[in-house]
Amino acid sequence: MNTTYELPLDEAGxxxxxxxxxxxxxxxxxxxxxICIPGYQTPYASREMPMGRGFGTGGLQxxxxxxxxxxxxxxxxxxxxxxxxxxxxxxxxxxxxxxxxVTEKTExxxxxxxxxxxxxxxxxxxxxxVLQVPYPDALVVVEASEARRKxxxxxxxxxxxxxxxxxxxxxxxxxxxxxxxxxxxxxHYIIDPSPIPRWDVPKLHQSKALILLGAGRxxxxxxxxxxxxxxxxAFEDVVFRVEDFRDASGNxxxxxxxxxxxxxxxxxxxxxxxxxxxxxxxxxxSAYCDEQLARQASAYQKPKTEEAA
Amino acid sequence: MSRKxxxxxxxxKIHGTGCPLCLASTGxxxxxxxxxxxGSVVAAHGVSFDLYQGEILGIIGExxxxxxxxxxxxxxxxxxxxxxxxxxxxxxxxxxxxxNAAQQRSLRxxxxxxxxxxxxxxxNFNVSAGGNIAERLLMSDVAxxxxxxxxxxxxxVRTEVLENRMDENPKKFSGGMQQRVQIAKALATRPxxxxxxxxxxxxDLSVQAAIxxxxxxxxxxxxxxxIVVTHDLGVVRLLAGRTLVMKYGRVIETGLTDQILEDPQxxxxxxxxxxxx
Ligand SMILES: Nc1ncnc2c1ncn2[C@@H]1O[C@H](COP(=O)(O)OP(=O)(O)OP(=O)(O)O)[C@@H](O)[C@H]1O
Ligand SMILES: [Mg+2]
Ligand SMILES: [Zn+2]
Numbered sequence: 288m289n290t291t292y293e294l295p296l297d298e299a300g301x302x303x304x305x306x307x308x309x310x311x312x313x314x315x316x317x318x319x320x321x322i323c324i325p326g327y328q329t330p331y332a333s334r335e336m337p338m339g340r341g342f343g344t345g346g347l348q349x350x351x352x353x354x355x356x357x358x359x360x361x362x363x364x365x366x367x368x369x370x371x372x373x374x375x376x377x378x379x380x381x382x383x384x385x386x387x388x389v390t391e392k393t394e395x396x397x398x399x400x401x402x403x404x405x406x407x408x409x410x411x412x413x414x415x416x417v418l419q420v421p422y423p424d425a426l427v428v429v430e431a432s433e434a435r436r437k438x439x440x441x442x443x444x445x446x447x448x449x450x451x452x453x454x455x456x457x458x459x460x461x462x463x464x465x466x467x468x469x470x471x472x473x474x475h476y477i478i479d480p481s482p483i484p485r486w487d488v489p490k491l492h493q494s495k496a497l498i499l500l501g502a503g504r505x506x507x508x509x510x511x512x513x514x515x516x517x518x519x520x521a522f523e524d525v526v527f528r529v530e531d532f533r534d535a536s537g538n539x540x541x542x543x544x545x546x547x548x549x550x551x552x553x554x555x556x557x558x559x560x561x562x563x564x565x566x567x568x569x570x571x572x573s574a575y576c577d578e579q580l581a582r583q584a585s586a587y588q589k590p591k592t593e594e595a596a
Numbered sequence: 597m598s599r600k601x602x603x604x605x606x607x608x609k610i611h612g613t614g615c616p617l618c619l620a621s622t623g624x625x626x627x628x629x630x631x632x633x634x635g636s637v638v639a640a641h642g643v644s645f646d647l648y649q650g651e652i653l654g655i656i657g658e659x660x661x662x663x664x665x666x667x668x669x670x671x672x673x674x675x676x677x678x679x680x681x682x683x684x685x686x687x688x689x690x691x692x693x694x695x696n697a698a699q700q701r702s703l704r705x706x707x708x709x710x711x712x713x714x715x716x717x718x719x720n721f722n723v724s725a726g727g728n729i730a731e732r733l734l735m736s737d738v739a740x741x742x743x744x745x746x747x748x749x750x751x752x753v754r755t756e757v758l759e760n761r762m763d764e765n766p767k768k769f770s771g772g773m774q775q776r777v778q779i780a781k782a783l784a785t786r787p788x789x790x791x792x793x794x795x796x797x798x799x800d801l802s803v804q805a806a807i808x809x810x811x812x813x814x815x816x817x818x819x820x821x822x823i824v825v826t827h828d829l830g831v832v833r834l835l836a837g838r839t840l841v842m843k844y845g846r847v848i849e850t851g852l853t854d855q856i857l858e859d860p861q862x863x864x865x866x867x868x869x870x871x872x873x
Contacts, residue, residue, distance in 0.1 A: 442698045446734035453730045454723050456741060457763050522741035 304351040305383040310334055314352035314508070318499060321510040326476030328423050328440075333506040343376055343402055345501030346419035349508065350400045353415060356386030361396035366404040366553070366571035376400065391574050403466075405487040407550050407575040410496035412513060418481045420502040423509065425469040425479040445469075445477050448520060456525060468527075469520045472511055477520065480511075486529045486551040491517035532568070542570045545579035600684055601789055601821045602647040602670075607679035609665050609845075612636025614677070622844060624864065629660065629844040639665040640845045643679070649788065650819040654836030654853060656826060656868065661842040663825040667791040670823070671710045672700045683707070683789070705735040709782030709820075713794035715774035718781065719766050725752060725777045726762040732784040751780040755810060772803035779810065786818065793825045808834055829872040833857055841865045 302308055310332075317331040336344040354360060360380055364373040368391040377389055390396050393408040400417040410416060426436040429447040439445070448469050455462050466482040470491060480491060481500055491498060491511050498511040511517055519527040532540045532552050541548045552568040570576035610618060615634035622629050622638040629638050640662040647653050655663045669676040670692070681692040685707060695703070712718040719728050729748035738744055752762050755776040761769070766777045775795055782790055792811065796804040812835065814820060824835050832839050832853050839856050841849040841864070849862045860866045 438697070442701060444701065444735075446731055449734040449739075450720075450723055450727050450731045453734070453741065453744065454727050457724060457726065522744075523739045524743075525741045 311352040326472030328507040340504040343419040345503030349417045349501040359388040361399045367573045407572045414496040420481040423502040423507040598649040603682045607643040608641045609639045610677045624843045652822045654832030654839035657842035662845040709787040709790040718778040721767045755780040790822045
């Protein structure tokens with residue numbers, strides 16, 4: 288018995304990138320339209336992928352339609368390259384796209400597919416970020432009818448989303464939306480930027496990299512093109528704020544692994560080894576964390592080599 | 597003489613497919629608003645009137661006579677089948693039914709206000725009383741949270757809703773209180789034109805009186821023009837300078853409210869007045 292999966296013979300003739308060229312072309316055409324109308328949820332014929340919808344099939348179709356054999360791919364899930372979902376997606380691309388390189392280093396990638404995070408390291412014009420989206424429509428929380436939502440988007444009628452922020456402020460004295468923060472793109476359409484934390488929302492604004500968002504189940508693709516305005520919804524006098532990661536005494540928490548104090552932190556429970564409240568914090572972006580560690584290691588070694596010389 | 601704010605010409609609303617005989621076979625003479633040939637309902641036909649700044653116009657008539665139809669088409673809740681209406685704003689005039697949906701929405705949000713008999717139609721029961729007012733302000737591009745809070749508080753105080761109930765859901769309020777919140781919401785953008793559809797129907801008499809007083813005060817303070825739809829002659833007597841009487845979708849009598857109530861010309865109006873005494 289062969290335990291590793293091999294393409295059956297009749298599938299061995301699949302085109303590069305699993306999807307047939309016609310399907311990829313249609314996705315690319317949709318991408319162009321999405322770029323032309325920043326933030327507009329462009330419908331497309333989402334294909335069945337050999338994995339369940341809701342496991343990043345929207346992002347995967349974008350990736351497979353864009354990738355070429357000279358590309359270098361990075362896949363992350365909630366910041367980590369080594370989580371099961373990220374590994375599965377990466378292996379699938381490696382299997383179906385011979386010649387494509389994969390990497391965990393943000394700066395080496397030409398194409399990054401991600402779920403729930405935008406890398407800490409600033410992206411460049413040479414990169415494309417693909418975000419997996421479960422719920423593409425920011426208006427779904429205030430309007431159940433898709434027909435009415437379309438009209439609201441068309442007329443940029445977003446007052447009911449702002450009422451939600453108003454109610455939040457009344458009840459909690461702050462805006463409590465932690466993920467999927469409604470963000471206005473290029474002054475018109477408001478997007479659901481996928482479940483990225485507030486921390487990542489400012490990275491959408493004037494991004495050097497093209498950002499594409501794909502929802503496989505909902506059959507929508509939308510884009511934040513490079514150098515485009517992306518403004519989180521807020522009031523004039525109640526500005527948008529990212530997570531501040533302060534402890535009880537007001538100090539910025541740091542990553543317990545690399546010591547970074549400028550990254551988005553995940554919280555873990557650790558009774559033995561944590562702070563007083565049994566919590567420890569670590570960079571959510573594993574590649575960023577590794578890089579900080581590596582830099583510290585080389586900084587520690589350098590003086591030694593200088594001494595030797 | 598004050599400025600004309602609204603001019604309505606031959607407004608018609610037919611529910612159903614309609615046929616060439618609809619109009620001739622319905623109305624007060626035909627004693628029905630349902631076309632016997634095609635079954636369509638001629639909810640309103642040939643309704644024309646002018647409304648002036650700060651004026652309150654009453655529309656009375658029995659149930660089904662087309663009163664709500666008139667204000668619903670003017671507020672864009674419903675599209676008319678024929679006719680036109682021109683709204684004269686401070687520095688522009690709008691032919692209401694040749695505007696596109698976005699322009700209509702903008703007028704509705706910023707320049708018109710509506711208070712419905714049923715608070716469910718006018719209020720969003722998923723948000724607080726203040727949130728309801730905020731919604732209307734946000735629709736007209738007020739984007740300052742502090743300013744919105746302040747304005748909502750003032751409006752609720754003005755309409756005599758207790759200030760400390762501002763952050764409560766109006767679902768829990770009494771009927772009279774819900775109408776006050778609706779009025780506050782309608783007034784949020786200081787619209788020059790307000791539609792009131794049976795706003796006191798179903799409320800206790802003392803509550804009714806207080807709300808009618810409030811409406812009069814608002815008209816005096818803000819100079820808001822209003823169309824008041826009611827089947828209660830007491831309401832038009834108190835509020836409206838002029839009144840239209842409707843029957844089976846047509847206006848059968850129009851004039852100064854006092855005259856209509858003292859000396860009704862049409863037999864139908866005479867019966868209405870007699871039955872109210
Ligand atoms: N959507 C609709 N479809 C069919 N007929 C309708 C519709 N809406 C209203 N009508 C009919 O149009 C006529 C006028 O209705 P309208 O609501 O304007 O009456 P009204 O004078 O406001 O009555 P009431 O005093 O009961 O509120 C009625 O016969 C009503 O049944
Ligand atoms: Mg009515
Ligand atoms: Zn007919």
